Amino acid sequence: MAFLSTVMVAEPISECYKAICENEGITINSFVLENLEKTTTTRNFTLNLAGNRKQKGFQRLADNDVLALSKCLLNYRTLTGLDMGYNNISDEGAAYLAKLLEAQDTMLRSLDLTFNNIQTNGAEVLASSLQGNSSLLSLRLSGNKIGRHGGLNLAGMLRVNMTLQELELGECDLEMQSMIGLSTALKTNTTLRSMDVSRALLFSYLEEWAVHFSKMLPVNSSLVELHLGKMGLTDTGMERLSEGLKLNHRLRYLDLRCNRVSRDGALHLSRVLKENSPLEVIDLSSNRIEDPGAEYLSEAICSKGSVLRELSVCRNNISTRGLLSLAGALNNSPTLTHIYIWGNHLEEPVCQAFRELLITGRLTPEQSDVRPYEVDGHVFLAELSHHLRKHLFFLDVNEKNAASNSQKLKCLDLRNQVWGKFLCLFLIC
Ligand SMILES: *[C@@H]1O[C@H](CO)[C@@H](O)[C@H](O)[C@H]1NC(C)=O
Ligand SMILES: *[C@@H]1O[C@H](CO)[C@@H](O)[C@H](O)[C@H]1NC(C)=O
Ligand SMILES: *[C@@H]1O[C@H](CO)[C@@H](O)[C@H](O)[C@H]1NC(C)=O
Ligand SMILES: *[C@@H]1O[C@H](CO)[C@@H](O)[C@H](O)[C@H]1NC(C)=O
Ligand SMILES: *[C@@H]1O[C@H](CO)[C@@H](O)[C@H](O)[C@H]1NC(C)=O
Numbered sequence: 001m002a003f004l005s006t007v008m009v010a011e012p013i014s015e016c017y018k019a020i021c022e023n024e025g026i027t028i029n030s031f032v033l034e035n036l037e038k039t040t041t042t043r044n045f046t047l048n049l050a051g052n053r054k055q056k057g058f059q060r061l062a063d064n065d066v067l068a069l070s071k072c073l074l075n076y077r078t079l080t081g082l083d084m085g086y087n088n089i090s091d092e093g094a095a096y097l098a099k100l101l102e103a104q105d106t107m108l109r110s111l112d113l114t115f116n117n118i119q120t121n122g123a124e125v126l127a128s129s130l131q132g133n134s135s136l137l138s139l140r141l142s143g144n145k146i147g148r149h150g151g152l153n154l155a156g157m158l159r160v161n162m163t164l165q166e167l168e169l170g171e172c173d174l175e176m177q178s179m180i181g182l183s184t185a186l187k188t189n190t191t192l193r194s195m196d197v198s199r200a201l202l203f204s205y206l207e208e209w210a211v212h213f214s215k216m217l218p219v220n221s222s223l224v225e226l227h228l229g230k231m232g233l234t235d236t237g238m239e240r241l242s243e244g245l246k247l248n249h250r251l252r253y254l255d256l257r258c259n260r261v262s263r264d265g266a267l268h269l270s271r272v273l274k275e276n277s278p279l280e281v282i283d284l285s286s287n288r289i290e291d292p293g294a295e296y297l298s299e300a301i302c303s304k305g306s307v308l309r310e311l312s313v314c315r316n317n318i319s320t321r322g323l324l325s326l327a328g329a330l331n332n333s334p335t336l337t338h339i340y341i342w343g344n345h346l347e348e349p350v351c352q353a354f355r356e357l358l359i360t361g362r363l364t365p366e367q368s369d370v371r372p373y374e375v376d377g378h379v380f381l382a383e384l385s386h387h388l389r390k391h392l393f394f395l396d397v398n399e400k401n402a403a404s405n406s407q408k409l410k411c412l413d414l415r416n417q418v419w420g421k422f423l424c425l426f427l428i429c
Contacts (some may be wrong), residue, residue, distance in 0.1 A: 013041050016072045029065045031058050044107065046081030051088075052115075060086070066093035070100045080107050085114035085140070094122030098129035106135055114168070115143035123150030127157040130164060137163060142170035142196060151178025158185035158192060165191055166391070170198035170227065179209040183216040186223060194391065196227035198255070207237035214244030217251065224250055225392065229257035229283075238265035245272045245279070252278050253392055257312075258286040266293030270300035273308060280307055283388050285314035285340065294322030298329035307335050312388045314369070315343030320350055327353040330362055338367040342383045346370070351379040 014036040021028045032049060039045055049069075051060040061069075066089055073079055082097075089097075094113070101108065118126075123146035130136060146154075151174040154167065174182075179200055186192065202209060210233065217223075233241070238261050245251070261269075266289040273279060289297070294313060301308050313326070323344060330336055341354070355372035357363040365371060370381040 012037075013039055013072065013076055016075060017068060020068045020071050024068060024071075026064045026068045029059055029061065031055070032061070032065055032069060041076045041078055044078050044080045045076075046083070046110075047079065048083045049087070050083045050085045050112070052086035060088045061093075062088045063090055063093040063096070066096050070096040073100055074103055077103075077105050077107055081110040081112075082108060083110075083112040084116070085112045087116055089113060089116040089118060091119055091122035091125075094118045095125045098125040101126070101129040101134045101136060102132050104133065106133075108134075108136060110138040110140075110166075111136060112138075112140040113144065114140045118144040118146060120147050120149045120153075122146070124153045127153040130157050130162055131160045135163060138166040139164060140166075140168040141172060142168045142198075143172070145173045147173045148175040148178050151175070152181045154178075155181030155185045158182070158190050159188055161189070161191075163191055166194040167192060168194075168196040168227075170196045170229070172197075172200075174200040176200075176202060176204065176209060180212050183209075183212040186216050186221045187219045189222075191222055193222055194225035194227075194253075195223060196255075198227050198229035198231065198257070200231060202232060207232075207234065207240065210237035210240040214240045214242075217241075217244030218247035221250065225253035225255075226251060227255040227390075229255055229259070231259055233259035233261060233265075235260075235262055235265040235268070239268045242268040242272050245269075245277060246275055249278060253281040254279055255283040255388075255390075256287065257283050261287040261289060261293075263290055263292040263296070265289070267296045270296040273297070273300035273306040274303045276305045278307065280335075281310040281388060281392060282308065283312045284316065285312045285343075285388075287313075287316055289313065289316045289318065289322075291319055291322035294318045295325045298322075298325035301329040301336055302332040306333070308333070309335050310338035310388055311336065312340035313344070314340050317344065319345040320347050323350040324353055327357060330357055338388070339363070340369045340386065340388060342369045346381050348379060351381045354381060355379050 014033055017033060017036050018028060035047060035049060039047065049061060061084060066084070097111065100106065101111070118141065122144070123141065126139070130139070146169070151169065151172065154169065155178065158164070174197055179197065179202070182195070182197065200209070209231070233256060261284060265287070269282070293316070297311070300306055301311070323341060323346070326339060326341070327350070330339060351372060354363070354368070354370055358365065358368070358372060365384065366386065369384050369386045371384050372379055372381055374380070
């Protein structure tokens with residue numbers, strides 16, 4: 001018997017998949033099969049089955065595919081990462097994956113289910129499977145309508161001690177109560193380092209969620225990266241949040257994309273930066289800080305207290321005065337290395353200032369989203385498709401655990417590519 005089971009495990013994973021499909025009467029998904037045929041399972045491996053690709057004859061994964069795959073994967077414990085984003089997986093498929101997460105000796109560290117069709121029940125089974133012996137470090141559920149109860153279940157999971165370090169719940173129709181649950185969970189000791197709750201459904205003008213998050217921040221939560229995009233955050237909410245930020249000693253990455261922060265909100269944030277804040281990356285793109293906001297931030301960036309390294313102020317209705325003050329901040333700050341400014345009023349003095357920063361090497365093309373060019377003696381800026389990188393510090397955790405320097409170098413290389421976000425983790429695992 002022992003011999004037989006060894007043979008089972010050594011069998012190519014594609015054969016295992018075909019056998020299970022036959023047994024269960026499931027049609028073989030040729031895209032899945034193709035991927036499995038290329039997969040070596042004798043050492044740690046990851047599977048990328050994301051559905052956002054243009055490939056002839058490609059069929060998105062449905063629950064049946066997940067059933068066959070998860071049964072098969074139970075035999076291959078060297079699986080460390082599974083990307084099934086942008087498919088048609090519903091609650092049923094989520095339940096099959098929960099079984100995989102609960103399996104003993106599983107080494108699965110990252111599960112990406114971004115933009116599937118998982119709802120409350122699916123979130124509930126996933127949350128409960130994570131309260132067992134799961135080894136999962138990263139769970140991405142953004143773009144699944146898990147709603148208030150799904151959010152509450154995941155918050156409950158966070159309260160029980162476990163290993164998760166990254167949780168993405170953007171565009172999940174989370175409501176106020178989920179937000180309160182999540183912020184409360186983060187007040188107790190958890191291992192979570194990165195959380196995304198962008199675009200929750202919040203209808204109240206009172207921005208109570210900002211008050212709850214503000215109260216969570218000073219308690220030494222493990223949170224290092226926080227995504228709060230599309231939350232309708234106003235200057236008042238920013239003021240509340242800043243109270244917590246001033247007392248926080250951990251958060252390094254704050255994403256406030258697509259909110260309603262204007263000059264006063266920028267002023268509150270600049271005060272945070274001046275007070276020895278650990279914030280290194282701030283994303284304020286698509287807000288409305290305008291010239292005064294840009295000037296407040298420039299001043300803060302140059303202050304002794306700030307360790308800011310990367311800033312995005314794209315699409316903020318900033319004109320020459322504000323942008324020149326940011327260029328000046330780059331010249332005076334020892335820490336700031338990346339700045340993103342596209343979508344503001346880039347008049348000629350601004351173009352000249354940024355060309356100067358690029359020529360002198362103060363900025364490299366990878367560290368900004370603009371490139372200068374000249375026509376008839378006039379300088380203009382063109383857009384480069386560079387953005388702030390996500391998962392910056394989540395990768396850091398893994399870098400620290402990396403055995404060799406060469407791996408670290410590979411990792412840094414990839415981090416410079418906008419789309420290389422998860423490759424690094426996989427390389428190291
Ligand atoms: C966790 O694993 C241990 C042994 O490795 C086992 O005794 C226990 O029942 C497992 N707990 C859960 C919730 O699966
Ligand atoms: C939580 O983690 C700590 C330290 O890792 C451990 O001592 C404690 O027993 C855990 N508690 C639960 C409920 O798992
Ligand atoms: C919990 O937090 C306290 C301080 O707030 C810290 O001393 C302790 O190490 C933390 N425990 C865990 C398991 O993170
Ligand atoms: C958090 O940690 C800092 C520095 O380690 C410490 O000064 C502060 O008292 C801690 N706060 C809480 C609420 O534990
Ligand atoms: C942009 O800022 C200018 C002032 O610098 C203001 O007059 C204008 O209304 C702003 N535009 C928008 C769309 O907010």
